[in-house]
Amino acid sequence: MKISVLAFDLSDNATGRADLLARLLAPRYEVDVVGPEFGDGVWAPVRDGAVKYRGVSAGRYPGFARRVRDVLDLVDGDVLVASKPRPTSFGLALLARRHRRRPLVLDIDDWELGFFYHSGAWGRVGRALNLSDPNGLSWTWLAEKFVDRADAVTVASRFLEQRFGGTLLPHVRDTEAWDPARYDRAASRARLEVDTRKVVMFLGTPRQHKGLDDLVEAVGLAGSGVVLVLVGVDPASARARPWSGLGHVKMIGEIPFDDVPRYLVAADVVAIPQRATTDTLGQVPAKLFDAMALARPIVSTTVSMIPEILDGCGCLVPPGNVLALAGAIRRLLENADEAAALGRRARERCDARYSFRAARATLFPLIDSLAPRAGHTHRER
Numbered sequence: 250m251k252i253s254v255l256a257f258d259l260s261d262n263a264t265g266r267a268d269l270l271a272r273l274l275a276p277r278y279e280v281d282v283v284g285p286e287f288g289d290g291v292w293a294p295v296r297d298g299a300v301k302y303r304g305v306s307a308g309r310y311p312g313f314a315r316r317v318r319d320v321l322d323l324v325d326g327d328v329l330v331a332s333k334p335r336p337t338s339f340g341l342a343l344l345a346r347r348h349r350r351r352p353l354v355l356d357i358d359d360w361e362l363g364f365f366y367h368s369g370a371w372g373r374v375g376r377a378l379n380l381s382d383p384n385g386l387s388w389t390w391l392a393e394k395f396v397d398r399a400d401a402v403t404v405a406s407r408f409l410e411q412r413f414g415g416t417l418l419p420h421v422r423d424t425e426a427w428d429p430a431r432y433d434r435a436a437s438r439a440r441l442e443v444d445t446r447k448v449v450m451f452l453g454t455p456r457q458h459k460g461l462d463d464l465v466e467a468v469g470l471a472g473s474g475v476v477l478v479l480v481g482v483d484p485a486s487a488r489a490r491p492w493s494g495l496g497h498v499k500m501i502g503e504i505p506f507d508d509v510p511r512y513l514v515a516a517d518v519v520a521i522p523q524r525a526t527t528d529t530l531g532q533v534p535a536k537l538f539d540a541m542a543l544a545r546p547i548v549s550t551t552v553s554m555i556p557e558i559l560d561g562c563g564c565l566v567p568p569g570n571v572l573a574l575a576g577a578i579r580r581l582l583e584n585a586d587e588a589a590a591l592g593r594r595a596r597e598r599c600d601a602r603y604s605f606r607a608a609r610a611t612l613f614p615l616i617d618s619l620a621p622r623a624g625h626t627h628r629e630r
Contacts, residue, residue, distance in 0.1 A: 251328075252326045254267050254331075255332060256333075258284065259282070259286045260286045260290065260291065262292055262454045263333060265295065266535070268506065269421070274616070277609075278616070280301075283323040284320065284341075285304065285316065286307060287308065291304060296505075310381045310383060311381075313337075321341060321344060321348065327620075328354065330342075330353075331399070334392045335389055336384055336392045343398060353398075353400050354400065354401045357409050357531075358409070359532050360527070362386070363526075400622070401615055402414060402415030406419070406533045408531040419538075419554075420533060421605055422605070423604070423605045425604075432510050432514040437514050440515075441512070443478070447475045447517045448516050448517050449477045449517065450512070450513065450545075451481075452519070456528070458523065458528035459522070460550070461479065461482075463571050465492055466571050471575050471578045471579045475578075476498075477498050477520075479499070481501070481503055483503070510543055516540075518547070519546070521550070522549065522550055523552040523568060524552070524569055537555065542596060542600075542603075544592040544595060548574065548577045551567060558598070558603070559595070
């Protein structure tokens with residue numbers, strides 16, 4: 250049985266969730282990820298990974314309308330999985346289902362409208378009037394109205410579960426492959442050229458709601474001998490410009506997803522300082538599970554589902570509180586035994602609840618329940 254996973258923009262970092270779904274499904278089904286590319290090819294961190302991608306170069310309306318058929322031609326699975334309730338993933342999946350009569354699963358890992366609503370009332374008006382963007386506010390609002398048309402829904406957080414219902418399927422990691430014992434911490438530190446300094450690390454796309462400005466300031470207050478390594482931040486980008494002259498900040502551009510453990514094991518503390526905004530209400534940062542799988546001590550904020558996930562195995566501070574963030578980082582850097590114990594407990598929690606094994610125990614029965622509608626009877630491989 251073949252599964253088509255539809256991503257709303259293969260050039261965007263949101264492809265990370267589609268990539269995860271494909272990796273979860275691959276051992277039992279034939280699977281590929283398809284969708285439009287609104288940028289320069291497939292998102293770089295997943296471009297050369299294990300997942301097969303097929304995309305169509307696309308742009309704004311009215312030109313995008315001419316590309317819809319090309320994308321739909323790629324949607325040839327027996328079961329369709331749309332990543333995010335966006336017009337160019339879920340909307341196209343609804344069209345494909347109507348044409349091919351295939352069951353459709355909608356996976357929701359963010360509150361997509363929240364990304365538009367943070368701009369205030371007048372900002373929303375401007376975004377709503379931007380009808381040329383195929384994934385603009387008006388079209389995304391319309392796509393969300395059709396969530397109940399999916400044959401099944403999976404969601405990545407409690408907020409999303411309350412808003413949309415469905416089956417909880419958090420971000421997860423392959424805890425067998427991402428075993429810290431498999432990676433050379435000394436070699437990782439040497440690659441980063443951090444000498445004897447303590448390493449606080451952030452890994453991800455530098456969006457405003459992820460609290461990087463708070464983190465840069467907090468690490469500056471944490472004392473000498475500490476370096477903040479920002480992985481996934483292009484040093485030449487406009488976003489990085491305010492930090493380029495700071496001696497305690499080191500920036501590294503995007504890296505392949507499969508290389509993440511080789512960098513993350515160098516961290517003495519992993520910081521995930523989410524801010525409390527409409528962007529983060531339904532969001533659980535995927536990088537939280539990277540750090541947990543690799544037994545890294547974590548400092549994060551009391552936003553969304555993070556307190557539930559890190560209960561007893563991470564350090565939590567109020568969002569936007571730079572002094573509290575600096576204090577928590579300093580505490581873990583100065584107490585190696587406590588930090589190591591938190592890291593061990595985080596990995597144990599990840600293996601028990603947020604591993605590929607745990608996710609497949611939920612996802613495989615869901616997909617198999619839809620197989621008869623696709624005209625297939627599942628056979629074990």
